[in-house]
Amino acid sequence: MKTCIACGMPMKTKEEFAMGDETKDYCIHCAKPDGTMQSYEEKLESMAGFIIKTQGLDKDVAKNVAKEMLSKLPAWKN
Template identity: 30%
Template sequence: MKSKTCQSCGMPMAKDEDFGTEKDGSKSKEYCTYCYQKGIFTEQDVTIDEMAKKGGAVMSHMFEIPMENAVKFSKEQLSCLERWAGRAILFCESCGMPMKKDEDFGREKDGSKSRKYCIFCYQNGAFTEPDLTKEEAVLKYAPMMARHLNMPLEKAKLMVGSYLSTLGRWQE
């Protein structure tokens, strides 16, 4: 099963049991089991700030990120998810960048907008770094993440590696 990301909390959903349920008992296509059961949110009145505090606390503990940085980063990530943005915002299936504006999207050979990849990863119908491996991407992105969040590099490598595993380019 291809991994997806919960559009409420951002949790990777890789296994069948990770997915929430709709009213009819079928698996939700958008929300995880912790956020969504029987067609409704498990915490209907939770705010994005409250959700960011919860997610930030987990990230802070797992990856040794200072709490303030983890909460801020969590809120940035949540703000791009359908539950909080009010619309689906596509993420690059190579690096994970949210593609909010037209100029964020990569381009196909015919100049049309790629629905999968950002301008930094994909231009003129091809990857800008076609031979980049997932391991090389981790080594490329982890130092930036470590600096941005003031976290240990080794923890950043774990975090980036886990996140990249949810993206299409690295699942194919």
């Protein structure tokens, strides 16, 4: 099982990989419609939105939580 380098999601099935391509290191939630990986800003906004939706946090708090989470993932390390 692979883990998405951009959001940390476990990818267990072919459908969870970007474009259904198991050679990709990122998931369907981190892929743009053309199959390329979202930018950091796109992923940050998406993840903050997910945190707001699932945890009900304030936008600024959710964005800070998302930044902290993303900083630990391979795609966003400096």
